[in-house]
Amino acid sequence: MESHLPNGTGPKAAAYVTAQPGVQRVPSPKLDLFVQKDFLDPVTCAILVELIDARRQPSTIADANGDPLYRTSETCYLDAIDPRVDGLERRIADFLGVDPIFGEPLQGQRYAVGQEFKAHTDYFEPMGADFLKYCAETGQRTWTAMLYLNTPDAGGATRFKAIDKIVQPETGKLLAWNNQRKDGTPNPSTIHHGMKVRAGTKYVVTKWFRERPWPQ
Ligand SMILES: O=C(O)CCC(=O)C(=O)O
Numbered sequence: 001m002e003s004h005l006p007n008g009t010g011p012k013a014a015a016y017v018t019a020q021p022g023v024q025r026v027p028s029p030k031l032d033l034f035v036q037k038d039f040l041d042p043v044t045c046a047i048l049v050e051l052i053d054a055r056r057q058p059s060t061i062a063d064a065n066g067d068p069l070y071r072t073s074e075t076c077y078l079d080a081i082d083p084r085v086d087g088l089e090r091r092i093a094d095f096l097g098v099d100p101i102f103g104e105p106l107q108g109q110r111y112a113v114g115q116e117f118k119a120h121t122d123y124f125e126p127m128g129a130d131f132l133k134y135c136a137e138t139g140q141r142t143w144t145a146m147l148y149l150n151t152p153d154a155g156g157a158t159r160f161k162a163i164d165k166i167v168q169p170e171t172g173k174l175l176a177w178n179n180q181r182k183d184g185t186p187n188p189s190t191i192h193h194g195m196k197v198r199a200g201t202k203y204v205v206t207k208w209f210r211e212r213p214w215p216q
């Protein structure tokens with residue numbers, strides 16, 4: 001398998017993920033977006049749902065834009081000391097070919113009916129007020145890996161509006177994209193929207209990787 005830089009950056013990053021068994025690459029020249037069904041088994045997904053339910057707090061955002069309904073979900077950090085979380089973090093890093101030292105702690109999100117995360121990008125705006133606060137030490141975000149832990153009864157899809165692609169939430173399905181273009185600049189075509197849940201509850205975990213190691 002082709003290698004790329006250990007933080008997941010560089011022109012070969014997408015080639016590495018494309019070579020993973022069973023992965024689907026969403027065809028688009030605008031961004032590197034991948035879907036892997038059944039990445040995690042339903043029993044482990046259910047355990048993670050329980051961990052999120054036990055720890056959830058209202059979500060926050062960087063570069064707050066004054067819209068209190070921008071991100072209405074609840075969030076928690078999941079502790080890598082828990083062996084089930086640690087195993088998943090290593091599997092995600094292996095899938096992307098990224099060294100786990102570049103990973104932020106795994107984050108869980110819970111969306112009740114009507115909750116959403118409006119259209120946004122996961123990288124930090126280079127000219128934004130919060131850029132230095134979030135990026136001075138560890139650099140920009142490189143890859144996002146997001147795993148659906150359950151299948152909500154209705155709604156809760158993830159929409160990539162720049163490429164007109166909607167991914168439906170499904171227990172165990174992994175979604176991963178490169179937040180950078182091949183030249184290392186942030187890719188605005190990664191803009192995505194965690195759409196409103198219409199019935200039931202939606203649970204996801206998200207893992208972001210950085211250009212430089214995350215302090216352990
Ligand atoms: O829940 C979703 O579908 C998207 C979540 C998301 O974009 C994020 O947490 O950054």
Ligand SMILES: [Fe+2]
Pocket residue numbers: 120121122192
């Ligand atoms: Fe996001």
